[in-house]
Amino acid sequence: MTKYDIRSAERKLPDDVLVKIADFICSEMQHTELAYETAKYCLMDTLACGFQALDYPACTKLLGPIVPGATLRGGARVPGTSYELEPVMAAFNIGAMIRWLDFNDTWLAAEWGHPSDNLGGILALADYQGRQGRMNGSPIPKIKDVLTAMIKAHEIQGVLALENSFNRVGLDHVLLVRIASTAVLTGMMGGDREKIINAISNAFVDGGALRTYRHAPNTGSRKSWAAGDATSRAMRLAYIAMTNEMGYPTALTAKTWGFHDVLFNGNPIKIDQEFGSYVMENVLFKISYPAEFHAQTAVEAAMTLHDVVKNKLDFIKAIKIETQEAGSRIIDKTGPLDNPADRDHCIQYMVAIPLIFGRLSAADYEDNVAMDPRIDALRKKMCVEENEKFTRDYFDSTKRYIGNALQIEFEDGSKTERIEVAYPVGHRERRKEGIPILKEKFKNSIKHKLKSDQWSKLNDLFQDDKKLNNTYIDEFMSLLVS
Numbered sequence: 001m002t003k004y005d006i007r008s009a010e011r012k013l014p015d016d017v018l019v020k021i022a023d024f025i026c027s028e029m030q031h032t033e034l035a036y037e038t039a040k041y042c043l044m045d046t047l048a049c050g051f052q053a054l055d056y057p058a059c060t061k062l063l064g065p066i067v068p069g070a071t072l073r074g075g076a077r078v079p080g081t082s083y084e085l086e087p088v089m090a091a092f093n094i095g096a097m098i099r100w101l102d103f104n105d106t107w108l109a110a111e112w113g114h115p116s117d118n119l120g121g122i123l124a125l126a127d128y129q130g131r132q133g134r135m136n137g138s139p140i141p142k143i144k145d146v147l148t149a150m151i152k153a154h155e156i157q158g159v160l161a162l163e164n165s166f167n168r169v170g171l172d173h174v175l176l177v178r179i180a181s182t183a184v185l186t187g188m189m190g191g192d193r194e195k196i197i198n199a200i201s202n203a204f205v206d207g208g209a210l211r212t213y214r215h216a217p218n219t220g221s222r223k224s225w226a227a228g229d230a231t232s233r234a235m236r237l238a239y240i241a242m243t244n245e246m247g248y249p250t251a252l253t254a255k256t257w258g259f260h261d262v263l264f265n266g267n268p269i270k271i272d273q274e275f276g277s278y279v280m281e282n283v284l285f286k287i288s289y290p291a292e293f294h295a296q297t298a299v300e301a302a303m304t305l306h307d308v309v310k311n312k313l314d315f316i317k318a319i320k321i322e323t324q325e326a327g328s329r330i331i332d333k334t335g336p337l338d339n340p341a342d343r344d345h346c347i348q349y350m351v352a353i354p355l356i357f358g359r360l361s362a363a364d365y366e367d368n369v370a371m372d373p374r375i376d377a378l379r380k381k382m383c384v385e386e387n388e389k390f391t392r393d394y395f396d397s398t399k400r401y402i403g404n405a406l407q408i409e410f411e412d413g414s415k416t417e418r419i420e421v422a423y424p425v426g427h428r429e430r431r432k433e434g435i436p437i438l439k440e441k442f443k444n445s446i447k448h449k450l451k452s453d454q455w456s457k458l459n460d461l462f463q464d465d466k467k468l469n470n471t472y473i474d475e476f477m478s479l480l481v482s
Helices: 016-026 033-053 087-099 115-136 143-163 174-188 193-205 222-241 259-263 278-282 293-309 325-331 347-357 373-379 388-395 428-449 452-461 465-469 473-478
Strands: 316-323 382-386 404-410 419-421
Touching: 016 143, 016 174, 016 193, 033 087, 033 115, 033 143, 033 278, 033 428, 033 465, 087 115, 087 222, 115 143, 115 174, 115 222, 115 473, 143 174, 143 278, 143 465, 143 473, 174 193, 174 222, 193 222, 293 316, 293 325, 293 347, 293 404, 293 419, 316 347, 325 347, 325 382, 325 388, 347 373, 347 382, 382 388, 428 452, 452 465
Parallel strands: 316 382
Antiparallel strands: 316 404, 404 419
């Protein structure tokens, strides 16, 4: 860690965190076959999430150029639309789509987040580079390059999350999207080690968004576009760095004015393991339900109990939900829920819907479903408690479980079976079970929004890894736009 006299204007060597990230981006590390296979599924899953979001006007109203008419012919394309935009705004568009329904992949550690959020910037830049390459003869990225960028972005965001809890100081996890995207995008632009360090330093100097919009009483739709904003900002910082703009080598450790002192209670940001492909290999997919990940297994338990309770809802006395400490702290929510963003971060709501209807879809967070009086009636009967075993298994690096348990007591004193689910379908331990569901999610989300020949070519590509990896990104993106 850098130490120096606050009075001295002498420039210091870059902070270790900046150096480690930049060195990882510049390395020629070979990633595992498992990492590339998982990245392919992550690409499929993330595109599925983005296409699903196009069904929601609250999302589509934010898409397109920031100023009406400010499109860019030959620019980066936005999947599912006809927009062609400069890369900064394209990154916002794609990032917002990906994140809108809270249905893309997840990483849970001391901090949590959604590493595929970085794909907003990666896809936008790669497509723009590809289209420019067609015109000026510069190299055109292939899908293999996109998957490599995804692996690196996942790794940076995920490793930073292992030991550093930004939420405990009130900062939102999209900070890690901005940092990871900034590093990867600068590398994709051809930035050398110095430029990457400069770019990342500016990402830290930007500070962090408050988590205000994720919590009562202010929960709102910004949480659905915050990651798009972060990867878009990363694109801007990468372009700035490529002009040879200076960086700030002790952006983290500077006494009084650095990130550690200003925003992290004086504690250092730690990187306690080498960068590789650990995060992509172990990432969690949200395959079955568009629900905040700490509640995924609670939803699965509620689905199991649906047939038992569906005709006895009026006779329920109490519902006990056991969850991890993070779940208890983040999504245990009582009182009125004013909007979809409020509801998809309330474990009681996410349990009530499957108990009543035997389902949980993105549409179930909308007002027309939420007005059903049975939902709030069940919520009032719920008690959420931390299960310390679930918390230990959550933090265990060899498990990364996200356990929940559910049991229902009736007025006559009888109880249902206690249903415990340690990890959801999207967990690596259930990957074999989950991949067919992921493929179906991909198909159901995208097929009907594309022309038949586009879908046929896209689907065929994902059946042939060699062909997919060698496909130029601009040709790939042409299959996704209207």
